[in-house]
Amino acid sequence: METAKIGEAPLAGRKRTSSQTRDHLRAVLFLLPAWVLLLVFFFGPILLTFYFAFTNMSLTGEASQQLEFVGMANFSAIFSDPNFMTSIVNTLVFLVFSALIGQQALGLILALLMNNRSRTFRRMIGALVLTGWVTPEIVVAFIFFAFFSDSGTLNTLLGTVGMEPVKWLYEYPMTSVVIANIWHGTAFSMLVYQAALGGVPKEVEEAAMIDGASAWQRLWRITLPMIKGSVVTNMVLISLQTLGLFTLIFALTGGGPGVQTETLPVFMYHQAFVSFQLGYGTAISLILLLIGMIVSMVYIRLLKVKI
Amino acid sequence: MNKIRFKTQMTGKALPYLVLSLIGVAFVVPLLWMVFASLDANANLALKLPEQITLNNFKEIVTSPDNQRAFLNGILLSLGQSVLVVIVAGLAAYPLSRYQLRYKSPFMYLILFATCLPITAVMVPVYQLFVYLNLQDSFIGTMVFLTSASLPYAIWMMKNFMDSVPLELEEAAWVDGCSIWKAFRVIVAPLMLPGIFTVGIFTFAGSWGNFFVPFILIQSPEKLPASVSIYQFFGSYGLVEYGKLAAFSFLYTMPAVLLYMLGQRYMSEGFNFHGAAKG
Numbered sequence: 001m002e003t004a005k006i007g008e009a010p011l012a013g014r015k016r017t018s019s020q021t022r023d024h025l026r027a028v029l030f031l032l033p034a035w036v037l038l039l040v041f042f043f044g045p046i047l048l049t050f051y052f053a054f055t056n057m058s059l060t061g062e063a064s065q066q067l068e069f070v071g072m073a074n075f076s077a078i079f080s081d082p083n084f085m086t087s088i089v090n091t092l093v094f095l096v097f098s099a100l101i102g103q104q105a106l107g108l109i110l111a112l113l114m115n116n117r118s119r120t121f122r123r124m125i126g127a128l129v130l131t132g133w134v135t136p137e138i139v140v141a142f143i144f145f146a147f148f149s150d151s152g153t154l155n156t157l158l159g160t161v162g163m164e165p166v167k168w169l170y171e172y173p174m175t176s177v178v179i180a181n182i183w184h185g186t187a188f189s190m191l192v193y194q195a196a197l198g199g200v201p202k203e204v205e206e207a208a209m210i211d212g213a214s215a216w217q218r219l220w221r222i223t224l225p226m227i228k229g230s231v232v233t234n235m236v237l238i239s240l241q242t243l244g245l246f247t248l249i250f251a252l253t254g255g256g257p258g259v260q261t262e263t264l265p266v267f268m269y270h271q272a273f274v275s276f277q278l279g280y281g282t283a284i285s286l287i288l289l290l291i292g293m294i295v296s297m298v299y300i301r302l303l304k305v306k307i
Numbered sequence: 308m309n310k311i312r313f314k315t316q317m318t319g320k321a322l323p324y325l326v327l328s329l330i331g332v333a334f335v336v337p338l339l340w341m342v343f344a345s346l347d348a349n350a351n352l353a354l355k356l357p358e359q360i361t362l363n364n365f366k367e368i369v370t371s372p373d374n375q376r377a378f379l380n381g382i383l384l385s386l387g388q389s390v391l392v393v394i395v396a397g398l399a400a401y402p403l404s405r406y407q408l409r410y411k412s413p414f415m416y417l418i419l420f421a422t423c424l425p426i427t428a429v430m431v432p433v434y435q436l437f438v439y440l441n442l443q444d445s446f447i448g449t450m451v452f453l454t455s456a457s458l459p460y461a462i463w464m465m466k467n468f469m470d471s472v473p474l475e476l477e478e479a480a481w482v483d484g485c486s487i488w489k490a491f492r493v494i495v496a497p498l499m500l501p502g503i504f505t506v507g508i509f510t511f512a513g514s515w516g517n518f519f520v521p522f523i524l525i526q527s528p529e530k531l532p533a534s535v536s537i538y539q540f541f542g543s544y545g546l547v548e549y550g551k552l553a554a555f556s557f558l559y560t561m562p563a564v565l566l567y568m569l570g571q572r573y574m575s576e577g578f579n580f581h582g583a584a585k586g
Contacts, residue, residue, distance in 0.1 A: 027402030244425025
C-alpha cells in the first residue's frame with residue numbers, strides 16, 4: 001500500500017516519509033526520560049523479581065556473598081511453609097471482608113442513600129467519609145489503635161452500656177484491621193457509585209415506580225443491572241488496592257498476634273527484611289505480583305478502552 | 308388508614324437521613340479522638356472532651372528539631388517527586404497525544420497495566436537493586452524511584468489532558484515560525500495547567516502518605532520523611548504520650564487533607580479515568 005503510493009507520487013511520498021522519520025525521532029526524544037526511568041526502576045525490578053525468586057539471595061551469611069541459582073527451592077519451601085498458607089488465607093479474608101463486601105456494600109449504600117438527599121447533608125456525610133480516605137494509612141493505623149485498644153474509645157463506649165472490655169487487637173485482630181480498612185477505603189467505592197448512579201436516567205426508575213415496582217425491586221431489577229459495569233470495575237480496582245496494602249496492617253497489628261493478620265505483603269516484608277531471606281521474600285513478591293498481573297489483565301479486558 | 312400511610316411515608320423519608328447520620332457518626336468518632344487528644348493535656352486512648360485545653364502537644368511537636376527536619380524532608384521528597392513526575396510525564400504525553408506512532412497502542416496498554424500493579428510487590432527486588440547500584444539510603448535515589456513508580460498513572464492522565472488541548476493553536480504557532488519545543492512550552496504547557504496541577508497535587512498527596520517506600524529505602528534518621536519518623540515516634544513514645552502522638556498525626560494529616568480539597572476542583576476530570584468503564 002505504502003509502496004504503491006510512493007510509486008504514484010514519488011516526491012510527496014518521500015516528503016511524508018522524511019517528516020514521519022523526524023516525528024519519530026522527536027517522539028523518541030520526548031519519551032526518552034520516561035522510558036529510562038520506567039525501564040530501570042519499574043520494569044527492571046519486575047524482571048528482577050522473576051530472577052531473584054529463583055536464587056538463594058540473602059542479606060547475611062554466605063549467601064549474601066554469592067548469589068546462587070536454586071531453581072524451585074524457594075517455591076517448594078514456600079508451599080510447605082504453613083505460614084504461607086495462613087498468609088494466603090489471611091489475604092483472602094482481608095480482601096473479601098474489607099474490600100469486596102465492606103467497602104463495596106457501604107460505598108453502594110452511601111451512594112444510594114445520598115442520591116436525591118439535600119445537597120448540604122450529602123456533602124457533609126460525603127466529606128466525613130472522604131476524610132477517612134485522605135488520611136494517610138499510618139495515621140489510620142494510629143487512630144484505630146486508639147479506637148480498639150484496651151482502654152480505648154470502643155471499650156469505653158461499650159462500658160457505658162455495661163459491657164465488659166474486650167481486647168480487640170488480640171482477640172479479634174482480623175476484624176479490627178478489616179474495620180480500619182473499611183473506614184479508610186469506602187470513599188473510593190462511594191465516589192465510583194455516585195458517579196455511576198448519576199448516569200442512571202431518572203425516567204427509567206420513575207416508569208418502574210408507576211408500574212408499581214417496590215423500592216427493592218427497582219434496586220435489584222433496574223438500578224443494579226444498569227450500573228453492573230461500574231460494580232465490576234470497582235471490584236477489580238479495590239481488589240488491587242487491597243492486595244498491595246501493607247502500612248495499615250503493619251502499623252496496627254504488625255501481622256500479629258502471631259501470624260493472625262499476616263497478609264502476603266506483611267509476610268513478604270518479614271521474610272525479606274526481618275529474617276533477611278531476600279530470595280525467599282522475592283519468591284513471595286513474585287506470587288503477589290502474578291496475582292496482581294492477572295487481576296490487572298482482567299481489569300484491562302473489562303475496561304475495553306480505545307487507545 | 309390515612310394516618311398509617313402518612314406514618315410510613317414519614318419513616319420512608321426519615322430513614323435514609325437516620326442511616327446516613329449513623330454512618331457519619333461512625334466515620335467521625337475514630338477521627339475525633341485525634342482532634343480531642345491533640346488538644347488535651349492529659350490525653351489517653353479513649354475519646355473524651357479535653358478537661359484542660361492546651362496547645363502544648365502541638366508546641367512540643369513543632370519545636371522539636373527532629374520533627375522539623377522530618378517535615379522538611381517529607382516536603383522535599385514529595386515536592387521533588389511531583390515536579391519530576393509532571394515534567395517527565397508531560398514530555399512523554401506529548402508525542403503520545405500528538406503523533407501517529409506505531410507502538411502507541413501497545414505502549415499505552417503497558418502503561419495502563421503498570422498503573423494497576425501493586426508496587427508493594429516489587430519492593431524486595433527494588434531494595435536489592437538499590438544495594439547493587441549503591442543507592443541505598445539515598446534521598447535522591449528514593450525520589451527517583453518514587454517518580455518512576457507514579458509515572459504510569461501520570462502519563463495516562465497527562466495524555467488524556469493533552470488530548471483535550473486543541474491542535475490548531477499549536478499549528479498556528481508553527482506557521483508563525485515557532486519550533487516544536489517552543490510551542491510545547493509556550494502554548495501547550497500553559498493550556499495544560501489544570502492537568503499539571505491535578506497530577507502534581509495527587510502525586511504530592513500520595514507521596515506524602517507513602518510509608519513503605521522510604522521505610523525500606525532510607526535508613527539514616529536525618530534523611531527520613533515525616534511518614535516514617537511518625538512511625539518511629541509511635542514506636543518510642545506513642546504508648547505513653549498520646550497527646551503528642553495525636554498532635555503529630557494531626558499535623559501530618561493536614562497537608563494531605565488540604566491538598567485533596569485543592570485537588571478536588573479537578574477531581575471530576577481526573578476521575579474519568581476510572582469512570583471510563585461505566586456501563
